[in-house]
Amino acid sequence: ARFANLLAGSGMTPAQASWKAGADILSLGATKNGALAAEAVILFPSVMNRYGELQARQKRAGHMVAKMRYVAAQFDAWLADNLWLDLAEHANEMAKRLSEGLSAIDGVRLAHPVDGNEIFVTLPEPVAERMRA
Structure with a gap:
């Protein structure tokens, strides 16, 4: 896809x-x-x-x-x-931008380099718990 x-x-x-x-x-x-x-x-x-x-x-x-x-x-x-x-390039750029913002959050770590339009992060446990609730 x-x-x-x-x-x-x-x-x-x-x-x-x-x-x-x-x-x-x-x-x-x-x-x-x-x-x-x-x-x-x-x-x-x-x-x-x-x-x-x-x-x-x-x-x-x-x-x-x-x-x-x-x-x-x-x-x-x-x-x-x-x-x-053009749409794919824009999506890739937005993923890169989002990954930069996420990386600036204390405790958030990129699990893999962003080279497309998917971002995988590791979140601090308290944040992950709040998201599961």
């Missing part, structure tokens, strides 16, 4: 981060990057012969969208003029 964030943060091309890195299938999620329930599965040439099987599994699992044009319209707008990468 965070393919766009990877690209925005690393400077890699889509090809470098997918099929050139050995991926056979890419799950391209747009929902967490500005779209409304829009996801795509991209098959690369190494597994194109399994398209029929994937389509059957998708149908059997109930994931066939009745109005596919609404999903396609979102992807059309999302991919146009690199909007998807």
Whole structure:
């Protein structure tokens, strides 16, 4: 779901981060990057012969969208003029900004470096207890 964030943060091309890195299938999620329930599965040439099987599994699992044009319209707008990468870059910047603010709080520690739009922190026990309540 965070393919766009990877690209925005690393400077890699889509090809470098997918099929050139050995991926056979890419799950391209747009929902967490500005779209409304829009996801795509991209098959690369190494597994194109399994398209029929994937389509059957998708149908059997109930994931066939009745109005596919609404999903396609979102992807059309999302991919146009690199909007998807602009949104991901903004999300990455906001995560970095939030992590800097959190790090300034006494006792809060980043569990991992922030290189995308996810932040993992370790909180002081009293703060964690209040959040659990």
